[in-house]
Structures are given as structure tokens and as C-alpha cells.
Amino acid sequence: MTPQTATSTRVTDVVIRLVGESGEGTVTLGDIAVQMLTMMGLDIYVFQTFPAEIKGGTVMYQIRTRSGTILSHGDACDILVALNDEGFDLFGGGMREDGILLYNSDVFTPTPQPGRTEYALPITTLARAEKDAVRHDVEPEILKRLPAPVNTVGLGALLRLVNAPLEPAEQYLRDTFGRKGEAVVRMNISALHSGAKHVAEQIGNKRTPQVFPREREEKVLIVNGNQMLCMGAIAAGMRFYAGYPITPASEIMEFLAKELPAFGGDVVQAEDEISALGMCLGAGFAGKKALTASSGPGISLMVEQINLAGQAEIPVVIADIQRGGASTGMPTKTSQGDLNLAVYGVHNESPRVVLAASSVEDCFWTTIEAFNLAEAYQCPVILLSDQALATRKSTIPPPDLSKVEVVNRLLPTEEELGDSYMRYRDTETGVSPMSLPGMRGGRYVSTGIEHDETGDPGYTPELAMQMKRKRFRKMETLLRERGDAMVRVWGDPGEVEVGIIAFGSTEGVIREATERARAEGYKVGHLHLRMLSPLPVDPINAFAARCKRILVPELNFTGQLAGWLRVHTDIRFTPFHKDEGIPFIPNEIYQQITHLAGK
Amino acid sequence: MTPQTATSTRVTDVVIRLVGESGEGTVTLGDIAVQMLTMMGLDIYVFQTFPAEIKGGTVMYQIRTRSGTILSHGDACDILVALNDEGFDLFGGGMREDGILLYNSDVFTPTPQPGRTEYALPITTLARAEKDAVRHDVEPEILKRLPAPVNTVGLGALLRLVNAPLEPAEQYLRDTFGRKGEAVVRMNISALHSGAKHVAEQIGNKRTPQVFPREREEKVLIVNGNQMLCMGAIAAGMRFYAGYPITPASEIMEFLAKELPAFGGDVVQAEDEISALGMCLGAGFAGKKALTASSGPGISLMVEQINLAGQAEIPVVIADIQRGGASTGMPTKTSQGDLNLAVYGVHNESPRVVLAASSVEDCFWTTIEAFNLAEAYQCPVILLSDQALATRKSTIPPPDLSKVEVVNRLLPTEEELGDSYMRYRDTETGVSPMSLPGMRGGRYVSTGIEHDETGDPGYTPELAMQMKRKRFRKMETLLRERGDAMVRVWGDPGEVEVGIIAFGSTEGVIREATERARAEGYKVGHLHLRMLSPLPVDPINAFAARCKRILVPELNFTGQLAGWLRVHTDIRFTPFHKDEGIPFIPNEIYQQITHLAGK
């Protein structure tokens, strides 16, 4: 069924980049293409950049597709679909020299480049013709708001370019436009073929990559990091969310506003982030698992109450979807710049846990971990994600729910309740049984003031030290009980030439780079931190001990992880950091590895 | 004139601790005693702890006095004046074994202790008798509210105990009570002598310390850290203050509310710390030197806008008068726990300067430095002080105003203004000429969004890196231009056995401890950091190079300076940190020195 020409090359891995005006439907086109590719049994991995403008502005929607796990959005793109010249100017540089350019020839004509294969597609003209053709068959009410099927023409062209079958797309168009009447469906299907035909006519003996459908046995989800974070939270038992909109975290509140009521949970849009966290602390104190999510500016406003949670020992999870730049910065770009704020953002000192999610799938599991740690150690847990991970759409297997383990806080026993109940009992682990309102004999005042074991205020030097030790002891307990599980180690066992230590959303791209290097004979290791604070020093030192050289790559300006490692370990490493608002590509890391190995 | 007995010993250094109910006038008694001692030509150094209660609760007011500079509040006290048993129980432990106890025998009788000299003083009875004696000579209106002269009896006793002359006190009482009529003056003078007499009768051959008056050539001020901070700010040209009350920073706003209008400046009590800093940024943008002061909870709320100041390059000074404990913690106690927040409290990264004042006198100079750096490098400057330093009353020489240097921000020249004016011009030093509203041709939008040199928003990867480099370059420039002046080095030159690196209010106590150790033959050095961020790494490394061992003492739980040094230097050191809410005493540091030297 698959159309095929003599010159098409069978490829296993294609990077397609769509660029255009955001209003023009570039994202819609991308989303549909993703669906089609997934239906073919392929995996996908999407990286998008968003314009600062509300509507309009240039977007870039990059799809990498292959059959099998995809670890990053890839290096340069193989196919660039440029819907306007602005997009081409801004994002055309990310194309490989022998790549394929498909451009909207109604809008611009690029200067030809040796090595590049070009397809001119008068998308606007073709789409308009398709609309004209059905003009009299569509109900006037619908016709008035009917756009010319530009996206569908583009989709047909793109699918043809990678030699993908058109049938699933036809079915998709029927499903999508069915309620607008037969004529609209017809217009779209015709537009699909028009785009495909126009490309086919130009193929001649031009090089085209070919993707092959495969049978997929298992189900997959097409999801992004924010969505998996939400699902993890629900799976962990989170039933109260309060938040305030902010890019790129708003989607979390939007998702939960829709889904949480069905689970018996509530979502409140607070008046600001201070109130959002305040509500979560109230809910956490009252016994509910509570979540708030924000990004840098909002997390900054939460600093005071994160400290209260640490001091009053209230379980709560705070997701920080990091974005680019300081202050308002670059809200639609990515960064790993909030590590310092997460681990150090407190006046004086109270304990907290900082975790970082590393992939779309991991967003699910690490969010569950966040709630479990908040409950187990009665403290705030900051969960780091970032714009790139949050909006990274990937195909992943549905998480195995039988593997979900849910931890709940330690409650006092009947005997512990009563006159001698002490909310802040100084125990061996530091963890004290926590009563909940409604429990008879469990009365106490939860407070951020320094207090004795009962919770009554107290300021003596001895008490101050005792209670501080008690609270921080929980972090030692955590490290003892689960520290080793808080890192993931990849790559070669035994001694390695280059080891990489990193955290957060860079895990996939580093894995891809290390695999490339290993394939070329380098001995490479990679330790990825799931927990940043308290820092699991033992497994880090064990890993470092088998590395000749260590690279610490991260997406910020001053090297925050590097600094944090220096505080807590004696290992020597080469920092590698930049903060341009975009993720690493595999090649950048690969270059660093080979460079370091060659030293 | 000075009364003297055979057994009195001439001492050069006395530590007197007054303890009692805060309502009972313990602080008033201390304040008067300080005045009397200063009038004798002695220097004083006061350390107070305040109760958590509003009124009532136990206070401790410790006066160390000698003729000549005093570097700390001393180790154990020589004389304890216990006005009630609660105070004795709480603070009696800080007394030397052969010390002198003067207690209110109307209220309690302590168990005698071998070695301790005791004076029983029925203060209440004596005072009441004095009041009764003048009862009929005082106007009824005044009599109604006339307290028995408890403080004056205590003062007489205390002065006699240290063999101080009573005349200055008599004069003081005349000045203070004159407007209440002759009888009240008489009552107080009689009370003074009554207290003195009661002590004299018990002296027998008990040991008493003797302080000697001396002629003081120079004037001295009796001031605390908060007051000198305010004066420094005014001297630096600060003319706008906005703040929100918080212990122990409120005094700054209160001082300035009274004094600033006479200098043509304004004080606004804002509705919260967010607004306070917001107003200061507005004023800073508009061209005024602006100050806000707060403590941990308020500084936490400022995090978002400190970042704005860094990103939009607005000069502003933020004083953090650190207090004890996390969250609400221990508001009336001290700590050096906000270093992390000061240097790392920012999402993503923007530059800022962090300074720490180290003594009452230094509060003046470092505050001037803070404004100068804010102006010179167009950035926020966080100035660390703490509760102990803020409320530490000392005698200091009036600052030499001819040494005050005031720096103002770089303004654009006439040529630079106009169509091609660029507010954020990327210069060699990173510093760009800053126009002020009202300047023709200087129009720009000050913004926290990432921007190009003109201030227009821009998000490209290249621009993001360029502008970030520009902003951080200012900190490199600062280090180059003034880094070496940002440390103070004490102690032996050349190679030393033990070097100490520290910051903030511990300078005096460390100097005293090192001098004690040096007197005993240890070779000791001490580098005190005036600037924490950017960290003056060169002088630190130079200092470290001549130290065999290094001690890093600080008043917090996790060792924040220790961590910060690890991030920026490779020096090896022994951290020494605790966070009990009270300052170090010299002996603690001395013990660490001898212990480390013996290793």
C-alpha cells in the first residue's frame, strides 16, 4: 500500500520540523501528524518552542519519529516544513545540510542551497482551490467560518514525503469533520491528496526518507510532562490542588480542574501563589495530599511558606516547572535555573526534599515519589520539571499501575493519643506521629515558631538545637532508607573514561549522547539524580570512584548543580552549562564526552 | 572621691549581667548604668536577650565595660544582678564560679555556692521606704503614677559594687526627674545612696572589682547596630525608605521616620514587604537611593523583586537583620542563617551583591558601601546584619565624616542621550549609563523580561546569553575594581597555625579569641569577609595559602559560609557552626583554635 519511489531511503529515525505563524495552525498540523505517525506504530517525541506573543509570532514544532524509544528531539532536522519565511529565517539553521525543505511557495522562495532537497508547495493556493470546489455544497452558516484546508494540504504533503500511508489520515479527517457535513469531509480528503500529489510530482529522483508502519502490540499514550505529572499526582492520592496560572505550569491546573472532581478532589484557582500554597498547607495539615504548581516567579513568592511547611512539618508537594530567564525572563523558554532556589530558598534552615523529573514517563513516577516522601517525612517536597519537559509530547507505554506504591503519613496510635500526645515527639528517625483534626486526644497547634515536642512555643538554646536536629534527622533517615534509589545509573559498568552527573529533563539527551559515544568505543557512564536534596552522596561517590573524568552538564548560567556537588562531595568534574532557553541536543553532549575523553 | 576598701581589686574588664522581668525595668536600669559608665570615660558593650512575651518575660542585659575597645560581650559574667529568681534560673549559668551575685532578697534566696560572693539586697523594701519618705511632699497627681525607685536603688548598689562614683548618677537623676519636682529628685538620690549603702555594709572583706574613671579626650557615641546602619544610609545619600515592621528590623524604620524628613527624605510604612521593596524599586528607578530593611520572613517575600532589580538593573539596598530560627522561629534571638537566601534566593539567575556588617561601627561603613555598590553596579545589594549586632549597644568614636565617599550611578552624557540611547548597552564593564525620568532622549522601559540593549523584549538564545553575560560581567568588574578591599585581615602576618574565615557580627568575638590565643603564643590569622557575593576569592586564597589549618565559624545549623566557600574555592577547612539563638562567646572560638592548633 505504501507508495514508494526508487530513490527513497529507508530510515529508522526522522526529525521533522514545522515552522510557521502560531495562528496559522502549525501546532495543529504537528499534532495531527503526531497522531498519524503514532497510528502507524511509530514512536514520537515532540519539542516545541512558543512565541512570546499571545497569538501570532513564530512557532517551531519538531517531531522526531522512529519505531522504538526516543530519547531526545534529535540534532539537526531532516525535514523542514516552512510555512512562512520568518519561521524559516529563525529556525532554518537547525536543519542538516543535506536535509529536505518543504516550503509554502505562495509566501516565499528560499535561496537554494547546495545539498538541500527542496519541495515548493503552494499551500495557500491549493487549499483555496479545495475550498472553492465545495463552496456550493456547504451550508452557508458553516461556510462562513470554514477556513481553507491549509493544514490538511500540508499534512498530505508531509505524509507523502515520508512515504506514509494516507488511509489513517483519511479516517481521522472523517472523524474530525463529520459533524460539519459530507462536503467538508470531502474537501479535506481531497486537500490531503492534493498535498500528497503535489509532492509526489516533484519527487522524481529526489532523496526522500521512508518510515515504515509497524504493528504495535502494546498500547501507548501520547502525553507530555505536565500531563504525566498530573496523573502521577492523582495516582499518589493527591486530592487537593490550589494554584495560580503561570506559563508553563498552568496546564497542570487546567488538567486537574477537569479530571480531579471525578476522583473526589477539588481544585481552587487562588488569587496568587502565596494563597495557593497557604491553602495547600491548610489542606495538608488537615490530612489531604495537596499539590501546587508554579514556575520561578510564583515559587519565589512561596519561599516564606515552604519554610513554614518545613518548620511545622506539614506534608505538601510544590511542582516548579522551570522556565527561562530571571525575573519575568523568557516565560515560554526552558531552563534548569531554579535548583538553587529549590535547595536554598529559605531563611534560616528547615528541611525539605527536592526531586527532579527526567522524562515524560518519569514525571509520573517521580510525582508519586514526591507525595510519598512528603508523607513519609512530613515536609515540603519541591518537584522540579521544566518548560521543555512539561511540553514535551512523547509516546510512552501506559504506566504499570501495579507498580504504584502509595505511602501515607504516620498517624498516632490510640495509645499515643491522649494527654501525653506530643505532635513533635523527638524520635530516633525524626518522624513523629501526626494527628489529624477530628482525632480525639490529638490536639496541638501546628506552628512555625520554635516549639517544644508538644508544639508549645519555646526559645531556649537547648530546645532550639534539639528541635532543629530532630527535623533535620528526618533527612538523614530518608537518605538511609531510600538514598540509593534516588539515582539512576546508565552506561558501562566498571571503570569509565567519562562519567556524567546530571539531573532533570536532560536525562534522555544525555543517554542518547552516551550511547552514541559507547557505540564508538568510548567507555561512558551516567548517573542521573532523581533527588537533589538531601543529596544522595553515597551512590554519587561510588559512581565517581569509577570515573576517570566527570562531566556535569546543566541548563543554567552559573552551574548550580556543579556548585551543589562541590558543597556535598569532593569529586572533581568539568562543569558544562549554558542557559539559552532551549534544551541540549545530543551532539553537544557527545562533543563534550569525546573532548573530555581525549584529554 | 571614689570609695575604696582594702579588698577591692583593680580590674580592667568587668562583665555585669542584669536579669529580671522585662516589665520591671531591667533594661532601664541597664541603660542608665551604661550612661554612668560611659560618663566615667569607660567603654561599654551591651548584649541583650529579649523575651518572646510582649511585656513581662525574663530579660538579660549584659554590660561589659573597660577602658578601651571592647570586642565582645565577654565570657562568663563577673557580676550578676538578679532581680528575680526566674532570671537567675535562666541566666545564672553564665556566671563565673568566683563571681559576685547581687540578688533581690525580697523576692528569692539563692542556694549559696562555694566560691561565689553574694550580696542580698531587699530592693523592693528599700525602694518602698524611699517612696514612703517623700509621700507627703509630692503632688497627688504625680504621686498616683510614681513608681517606687527600684531601679535607682539597684543602680546605687551596682555602682557601689564596682566602686564607681555616685556624683554623675546624682546629676543624671536631677536632670531626669527635675520636672517632677524636688521631692521626686530627693527620693531618687536618697534611693541611690540607700542602694550603695546597703552594698557597702556587706562588703566587709568580700572581693569587689573596681573600675576607674578616666579622662576621655574624644567624644563617643552610645549606639547600636541598627542606629549606625541608619546613619550610614543617610550619610550615603539614602533619601527614600519603605518598610514593614518586623523584629529586629523595625527600629530602622522608626529611626528613619524620625530623622529622614530633616534630610529631605521620606519614609513610607508599606502594607507588606513586597510593597516596601516595590516602592524602593520605583524610587531607585526614578533616581533616588532607596533602602528597605526586614528580617527572614520579610526577605523571603522580597525574593521575586530582588530578582527583578537584578534583571532590570535597578540600584536598591535591602538590609536583612537576621533573626533566630526558620519560619517565624525565634524573632528575638540571633542567627547568621540567611546567607544562603541572600546569595541564592533567586529563580534562574541575576546578579546581586551581598555584604555583611561586622560591628556597630562597621554598620555605618558597610551601609555606605552597600549604597555605593548598588549605584556603581546598578544592582540590588543585600546587607546582612543580625539581631545581636542590631541591638548591640557600644561606645564607638563618631565616624570620621571626611572619610565618607559617596558613589552615584553612571548617567548618560548629552551625546549618549537621543535616538541611539541604549539603556542596557553591552559595555566592557557591564555597566551601562542609566537615564532617569525627566531626561530628554533617555526614554526606555525598565523590565524584568529578557531584553535587548534598548530594553525591548527579546528571547533568542544568543540575546539571552549576551545579556546575561553583560549583567554578570558587572560582578567581575566589581571584584576586579574592589575585591581586595572586601576582606579585612587580622592577626599574625606570614604563616599561621590556625586561620579563621568568617563574616558578619562575629568579627569582634573572633578577634578577641585570636588575640587571647596569640597572647599565649599561637600563631593565628583571621580573614573577615565584608562581601559574600560576589566572593572575593583572590584574597581568600592568598590568606588560605599561609594557613596550616582553617576554621570557619558561623551561627547557623548547616554551615552556610562553609558551603559557599566550598563552591568558590578549593581550600580545606574545619567548619564550626551552631544555631542556638545567641552569639558566640570568645572562649568557644578560643577553644576551637587551641584544639585545631594541637591537631
Place this chain on the structure above:
Amino acid sequence: MTATSTQYSPRDYKSDLKPIWCAGCGDFGVLNALYKAMSMCGLKPEDTVVVSGIGCSSRLPGFVETYGYHGVHGRTLPAATGIKAARPELNVIAVGGDGDGYSIGAGHLPHCARRNPDITYLIMNNNTYGLTKGQISPTSMVPLASISPKVDPKRWKTTPYGMTEEAINPIAQAIAWDVSFVARGFSYKPNQLADILAAAISHRGFALVDAFSPCPTFNQDQNDDYYKDHTYDVPEDHDPTDRVKAFELALRTDGYPIGIIYRRDNKPSMLEEQAFLRRRFENNPGTMEKLFAKYQG
């Protein structure tokens, strides 16, 4: 509000912790009125949470034998809302000072009014910041600098020459926000205050009670005598459901009316809307599998 048939006496709400307040502090009267009101409403102590911020008045939860939440300055209402939203069956009473509620916490009030959770908010209004030792608060009535430049510099610490701004009217703003129960009390009339608080606790929705609670230590001007002279009971014929009339009453300059000034009993509540939403899904509860299905590729 969970009332029960078991009767509790005011004493039953008293904790072992001794109040740290100064002798003569108005907050003692308020505390006693609260004990009484809780008893009148028969609140089960273990089902009750008293929530506060920071301030002298915010120390109150420690003195009540119920669960307590003593958070940070100004965030009383967010915490109270979170507790109530998480556990609607609990009785939630928020308490605090005029600084906590009207200054740093000012931004939360209108939004709490919009949400209208079933919470009673008791402000101990002493027209000053007590805990930080006597600065002006948004309700301070220190004269303006230009009017009375001879204000005692020792008494008014941040405004030694007089204020530079006017006081807010907390009752008028509450009516503008449509707070569904707005009342004023006075700590020196503890029985009346107890009645008002009992009515507030019984009210279904967000109830604000602003109680004058003088601070003899730092506010010698707005003291008990001042309020004894400047308060009067809300007129018998006042219709608290008339919002414009209530506003007019709140603006009166001849003294402060004590009693219930405004109420709106039918105001929707966030809690009920949320309950409604959750009920919509009772027969079709969410499962992880269903969620996954929505994102199936």
C-alpha cells in the same frame, strides 16, 4: 459547622497554655467571648480548628483546647480555606490582628469573600501592631502630619510626626466585597461579642467579625475608654440584608455601630459548588485507566 448534642462549657475550650498577653490586653475579653460562643454553638473541640497568622492576637490558637494552626503573617485565610476545603466537616475559625488581616493579608479577603467558605474570621482590631511594639496599622487613627504635627514621637514609632495616610474602613470594604456576614464587636462587651460570634459561627458562609480589642501597651488613644464612648449598638430597625443601607451605616462618623451590620444568607459557596461537582461524578468515578484512555495514541 458541626454542632453536637453533647454540651461543652466555655471552660472546656481553655487550654493549659497561659496567654502571653500583657495585663489589660483586650484580647483576653475576646478569648473569653470566643470560649462562650463555641460553647453556645456546642462545637466539638476535636472537630474544630482555630487558625491564625502572626501577632499578639494570632497567639490565640494556643489558648484554645482545639486543633490549631499558627501560620505565617497575613496568610490566615488561605490556610483556613485549605483546611475547610479539605475537610468541610470541620469547624474552622480564623483569628488574627488588624495588621495580619487588613495589611499584609489584605489581598486574601476579597477572594475569600468571593469563595464564601463556611469560615468565621475574627479580627482583634487594636488599631496598631502589638507584637512589633506599636507601629501604625491600617486602622490606626493617628492624626495626619499636617493636622497634628505634635504627635508623641515615643508613642507612634513609625509616625512620630503624624500619619501620612487615612485609615481604612474594614466594615465598608467587607460590604463592598459582599462578605456574607459582617459584624462588629468590642472586647469590653464580651457577652454581646459572644452572641455575635455565635451568630457568625452559625452563619453558613464566610463571616467577618471585627472586634475592637484595645492594646493598652501600645495604643493609649484608641483604648477601652475611647471605644466605650464611641460605640453604640446597631439600631434595632437596621435591616442587615440591605447592602446599601449597611454601607451607609458603616460610613457613619458619629461612632461605631456594634452588632450585625450586613448579611446575605443565600450567597453561593465554593464548598458547595465543589461538592456539587464531585457529586456529578459519583456514578462515574475517575480511575487511572480511564485517564490513560483519554491520551491513548
Place this chain on the structure above:
Amino acid sequence: MTATSTQYSPRDYKSDLKPIWCAGCGDFGVLNALYKAMSMCGLKPEDTVVVSGIGCSSRLPGFVETYGYHGVHGRTLPAATGIKAARPELNVIAVGGDGDGYSIGAGHLPHCARRNPDITYLIMNNNTYGLTKGQISPTSMVPLASISPKVDPKRWKTTPYGMTEEAINPIAQAIAWDVSFVARGFSYKPNQLADILAAAISHRGFALVDAFSPCPTFNQDQNDDYYKDHTYDVPEDHDPTDRVKAFELALRTDGYPIGIIYRRDNKPSMLEEQAFLRRRFENNPGTMEKLFAKYQG
């Protein structure tokens, strides 16, 4: 307010930066009205600062050829107050969205009203959060969940099943705070809005202008048609100095009155009080020596 004899045309206030707003955004109309009002008042561009927070509307300073301050979300008024206090001779115009001003910035408004600095505050009220792509704001009029559970989940992102709270009434609250000039405008009546803004700029004191400025991209309900149908001019016979009547007008449910709703011209201002204070010391200015003398031992 510094007006000068030199005349500036509306065009003179236009900067080179092209607005990033969506086609059809109400903010265009507001911006043009502002240009016009500035011209009517003859504001010298270099003596004028336009201050904003974060939001679509808060991008406005970039489009005006005056000094600008584009701060963080919700802190518009503190910054504007600081600028005005530091440099009283400058014209300070604060602008922003309903989210910036009434949600995260809600706590600053009553205190700015108390201080009454000579600042004009223009809220572009689109009843939604535009920049974050269409969540509810404090003035959103999405139906309650229990009333209309069929709200389009795509349109109302955080309230797919309806809201759980009511909207605030920004005019009523401003009157309760005694904001000394309270007006309402509509971006689709730019000339009227320009007149209102000119009056606000000319007013000595804090002036709040809430201008409906519909967001066609994310709020299809409170759109231009809706406001065309639901607004009317403030009645000719309305006396804006009558606070109770103004409150009554603000509560009317038959639509939104456009025009000046409340004003109090004699309200004291922090700036004048501060100037008064500084003048007190003109003949006896502070010196460091005098300060030192106060603390001499």
C-alpha cells in the same frame, strides 16, 4: 501632574515598538484613548512614566514614548507609588490587567487608596487572564458550577464545569476604600475613555479607571457586543461626590455605568503630608553631626 504649554499630539506618545496584542484586542482602543488623553493633558513625554505589572495589558508601557517600568506581576502600584514619592514632579500612570490589579495585586489597592498619591491607575479589564491564555480572573463572569454545568471545557480552562466563586465588583470596592476618583470606561468608546482618562490624570490624588477591554481570543462571552449591550452612561444627575449614592450606582444589576462614578477632591495625600513634613525642617535641616550629637555618650 506636569502639563506644559507645548502641545503634543496623540501620535507623539506612540513608540516604535509594535504591540504584540492579538488582532481585535480591546487594549488597542485603550492605548489610543491613552495617547489622546495624554495629549489632552499636554503631558511632557520625558516627565511621564507608565508603570505596569505582567499581562497582555501590562505590555502597554513599551508602546508609549515615555519612560516605562514593566515590573513583576501584581506590583504595579507599589512601584508607581515609589516613583511618585521619589519624584513628585513626574506624571505617573499605572496600567495593567484585572488579574494584575484585582487578584495578585489586590492587597495593594486599599493601601494606595489610603495614601492617595497623585497617580492614575488604568485597569484594562478583560474579565480573564489573557497572557496565560484564558483562565478566570476576579471579574470573570463564568456561571457557577451548580447553575450552568455545561460551560465549554475548552473555553474556560481552570473552570471547565463553571466557576465556584462570584466575581468582585471593582467599582464598589474602590468606593469603599474611598479611592478619590473612581471611573469606568470601555475600549470601544475610545473618545469617551480619553475624556475619562484626561479627567483622571487631571485629578489630584489616586484615580482608578476600570476600562472594559475585551479579549476576543480568550473571552468570547464578555466581548465587545456584550459590553455594547450592557453599558450605559452614568446618569446626568448622578452626584459623584455622594459616596453612598455612588455605591448604589456601582451595585446596579441592569448594566454597567460608564463615566465618573465617585470622586472626593479634598482627600489628603501622602505626598503632601510628606512635603509638609520635609518643609518643617527646611530651616533646620539635618546634618550628620546633629545626628551623632543625639547619641553622644
